[in-house]
Amino acid sequence: MAMEIERRFLVKDESWRDLAEGLRYRQGYLSVDPARTVRVRVVGDDAWLTIKSQVSAMSRHEFEYAIPRADAEQLMDAACPMVVEKIRYRIKYAGHLWEVDEFFGENGGLLLAEIELSDEATEFVRPDWLGEEVTLDGRYTNAYLSQNPYRRWPK
Amino acid sequence: MAMEIERRFLVKDESWRDLAEGLRYRQGYLSVDPARTVRVRVVGDDAWLTIKSQVSAMSRHEFEYAIPRADAEQLMDAACPMVVEKIRYRIKYAGHLWEVDEFFGENGGLLLAEIELSDEATEFVRPDWLGEEVTLDGRYTNAYLSQNPYRRWPK
Numbered sequence: 630m631a632m633e634i635e636r637r638f639l640v641k642d643e644s645w646r647d648l649a650e651g652l653r654y655r656q657g658y659l660s661v662d663p664a665r666t667v668r669v670r671v672v673g674d675d676a677w678l679t680i681k682s683q684v685s686a687m688s689r690h691e692f693e694y695a696i697p698r699a700d701a702e703q704l705m706d707a708a709c710p711m712v713v714e715k716i717r718y719r720i721k722y723a724g725h726l727w728e729v730d731e732f733f734g735e736n737g738g739l740l741l742a743e744i745e746l747s748d749e750a751t752e753f754v755r756p757d758w759l760g761e762e763v764t765l766d767g768r769y770t771n772a773y774l775s776q777n778p779y780r781r782w783p784k
Numbered sequence: 785m786a787m788e789i790e791r792r793f794l795v796k797d798e799s800w801r802d803l804a805e806g807l808r809y810r811q812g813y814l815s816v817d818p819a820r821t822v823r824v825r826v827v828g829d830d831a832w833l834t835i836k837s838q839v840s841a842m843s844r845h846e847f848e849y850a851i852p853r854a855d856a857e858q859l860m861d862a863a864c865p866m867v868v869e870k871i872r873y874r875i876k877y878a879g880h881l882w883e884v885d886e887f888f889g890e891n892g893g894l895l896l897a898e899i900e901l902s903d904e905a906t907e908f909v910r911p912d913w914l915g916e917e918v919t920l921d922g923r924y925t926n927a928y929l930s931q932n933p934y935r936r937w938p939k
Contacts, residue, residue, distance in 0.1 A: 660822060665814040667822050680863065692851075
């Protein structure tokens with residue numbers, strides 16, 4: 630078990646695009662309850678089952694297990710209400726790793742940037758392309774987006 | 785992924801007790817939705833994460849992964865609303881394996897017998913101690929019992 634501390638932001642322009650290669654992610658949820666989210670994720674030939682249990686708005690216990698990719702595909706088909714599709718770009722900036730997620734399908738149009746921290750109080754430099762922080766807005770979790778995709782949000 | 789076909793019965797007397805040794809099971813649920821139940825189980829030094837996705841009242845897709853016992857204990861503590869405790873007795877009868885579960889704690893007083901079949905139409909001989917079939921009664925699933933324990937059922 631690991632502790633995951635994460636902050637999440639909107640992305641305000643496209644200037645980050647030249648900084649990294651993207652990897653395609655597909656993920657579905659067996660539970661979207663913040664006290665016990667259960668995620669199935671496929672990246673390339675690899676797949677994982679991940680359980681997160683919320684400790685605070687930005688901290689979660691995380692348990693992750695590699696599973697056969699064929700199992701993950703079957704789980705997404707048979708047991709997940711919707712699959713979230715995105716390309717994840719990993720960008721190093723001022724000593725921290727940022728992950729920018731570009732969503733597709735029903736979540737198309739959404740860009741989110743996440744930073745993982747070792748402590749809730751850790752300071753970091755905000756890159757120019759970083760927009761408003763949405764860590765405390767539960768709508769921007771992938772679990773929520775799997776049930777209420779971005780394109781269906783009231784404008 | 786395997787297909788699990790299971791029928792479930794009440795137990796009407798104690799005559800099965802001399803037929804088998806019991807093993808203690810502890811299990812909690814990260815999702816109790818029949819379309820995607822996620823179970824954490826500890827038996828002795830072993831632990832598993834199991835996902836079942838309902839196909840029909842008696843059939844489910846099943847995906848099971850061994851996980852470290854310490855993870856399972858932490859998951860039950862941190863992320864499962866309640867832990868179901870039981871002793872499971874495995875009893876061979878007329879060519880089939882029966883599992884009799886004797887529940888404890890908030891589910892104390894409940895005895896259930898399960899048989900796993902290779903096909904929904906498979907015939908089997910009912911042992912004398914077998915009571916009413918409850919396969920179609922969702923209250924007798926362990927997932928339901930983890931949220932609505934037997935001792936709190938209206939009498």
